[in-house]
Amino acid sequence: MDRSKPARLRRLLVASAVAVLGALILIPGAASAAGTGxxxxxxxxxxxxxxxxxxxxxxxxxxxxxxxxxxxxxxxxxxxxxxxxxxxxxxxxxxxxxxxxxxxxxxxxxxxxxxxxxxxxxxxxxxxxxxxxxxxxxxxxxxxxxxxxxxxxxxxxxxxxxGTGGGGGSGFVVSEAQFNQMFPSRNSFYTYAGLTDAMKKYPAFATTGSDTVKRQEAAAFLANVSHETGGLVYINEINTANYPHYCDTSQPYGCPAGQAAYYGRGPIQLSWNFNYKAAGDALGVDLLNNPNLVATNSSISWQTGLWYWMTGTGGAGTTSHNAMVNSQGFGVTIRAINSIECNGANPAQVQSRVNNYNQFVGILGVPAGGNLYC
The missing domain is CATH 2.80.10.50 (Trefoil (Acidic Fibroblast Growth Factor, subunit A))
Known part of the structure; x- marks a missing residue:
């Protein structure tokens, strides 16, 4: 993930709550009963x-x-x-x-x-x-x-x-066995239990729409996470030389954990003091003063990934969650997460994400859908 200040600032400024689910337009009177009483x-x-x-x-x-x-x-x-x-x-x-x-x-x-x-x-x-x-x-x-x-x-x-009202009442659409199949070399920090616990913060994740859409969204999230972390291997940003660069001193709250404390961590490699502040505020955790929680608490780490997935819009103008449940395609999630790879700027990185997605939808037994590239 690109961590340049302009891209990160843009992502933060245009982040929004889950938008109207326009693709869920239904025919009045067409419901079939999952339960009555x-x-x-x-x-x-x-x-x-x-x-x-x-x-x-x-x-x-x-x-x-x-x-x-x-x-x-x-x-x-x-x-x-x-x-x-x-x-x-x-x-x-x-x-x-x-x-x-x-x-x-x-x-x-x-x-x-x-x-x-x-x-x-x-x-x-x-x-x-x-x-x-x-x-x-x-x-x-x-x-x-x-x-x-x-x-x-x-x-x-x-x-x-x-009844589940269209949602995944039996739990996450990705089983633990499938998760392990997707990430055979994963770091033990990135636990399946940590992910499913984090999902309690965002109950609409991978529970919205048809069973196919739920699985496509789960695959899309995990494909992007896999790309960001080398297959859930890396917790902290590899390039330590970048660490001092993620303190935006123009923010009124500054960098209380230290200038070099806000480097990339976790499944989306959360970075910059303002992103730690925004994610922490949303999740009810003081990440500004305790950024290392993203590298030491598996549930909180996964929560930061879901926080951006459900609320961040980047250069896409919509969240990754909405892109998948509205059938806009996997390519829109790439644009929401790291738009500077798009429009031919870094085709190898885009292809890596698409390859992950194609592999994961195969494991989950659903089609990939259209618009895979950005």
């Missing part, structure tokens, strides 16, 4: 349509379970969750913490896409946030909203029939 959650209460109303904008709330149609939800294999002929919807397609959840005409937008995962989160991939009982309350009438996933009891749900 009550969705239970905090305090043993049920997800309920207020007053059994069917008007657009009707409040979704917690209520004592009563077996009525207002609590009878169909978790569709198309990613929708429906009751009373309408869809569970995030108001105005918002991605903000506290955005209310309501009933609305099914329209196939990202505001109506949900993934119920093995951790019992119900995630809106468009916002990368969890269905949440407001105020950590279980009182009848408590409004439901979306909120940053934190693992609290007010974000844990049991869906009918064990």
């Amino acid at each position: 009550a969705i239970t959650g905090y305090g043993g209460k049920c997800v309920d349509v207020s007053g059994a109303g069917t008007a657009n904008g009707t409040k979704i709330q917690l209520w004592t379970c009563n077996g009525t149609g207002a609590q009878n939800w169909t978790v569709g294999s198309d990613g929708t969750i429906r009751a009373l002929g309408k869809c569970l919807d995030v108001s105005a397609g918002s991605t903000a913490d506290g955005a209310k959840v309501q009933l609305w005409d099914c329209n196939g937008t990202g505001a109506q896409q949900w993934v119920a995962n093995a951790a019992r989160d119900i995630v809106n991939p468009q916002a990368n946030k969890c269905l949440d009982a407001t105020g950590v309350s279980s009182a009848d009438g408590t409004a439901l909203q979306i909120w940053t996933c934190g693992g609290g009891a007010n974000q844990k749900w049991t869906v009918p029939g064990g």
Whole structure:
């Protein structure tokens, strides 16, 4: 990965949250049921349509379970969750913490896409946030909203029939055996358990879309990571002469860990003080003062890789996650991660990434798709 300051600054400045999943436009009424019944959650209460109303904008709330149609939800294999002929919807397609959840005409937008995962989160991939009982309350009438996933009891749900709402309810689409096959010479630091633990921070990763799309996204992420680390061999940047160059003294917080402390580490070779600050803020870890956590804690290290995959846009104008779930192609992920390789600037590096991707989709048994190059 190129670590020149202009490229890294550009990546940071244009990084954004997961954007609208435009490729997930669905045909209203076309859902097939993965399960139908009550969705239970905090305090043993049920997800309920207020007053059994069917008007657009009707409040979704917690209520004592009563077996009525207002609590009878169909978790569709198309990613929708429906009751009373309408869809569970995030108001105005918002991605903000506290955005209310309501009933609305099914329209196939990202505001109506949900993934119920093995951790019992119900995630809106468009916002990368969890269905949440407001105020950590279980009182009848408590409004439901979306909120940053934190693992609290007010974000844990049991869906009918064990349905997954289009997600990977059985776990990561890459088995540990397949992971080991992909990385036969990997450093023991890069554990499979560390990766799957890190995925709890970004529950929409490799759980969005069809089974093929999930596997393609996992393969694309791991292919780029393999390129960055020499097959998950290297933890720290090899060229130690570069180490003092990654301190941007114009940042108000400076380089408290030392001028030479912000060299490349981990699966995406995170570098520069401002990237350590941004990643740490997003992950709830003080990486600015403790950058070596990326080289000593496997889960945190993997989290930095997923942080950039899910939020960084680089020169692509979209995240790598969105590029894969929107079927824009593997080449767009290269442009998001290191655009200076593209447009013929470094074809050997691009080819290395593509070769990894082709190998990994082969292991996972899915086609590579189009637009492999940038």
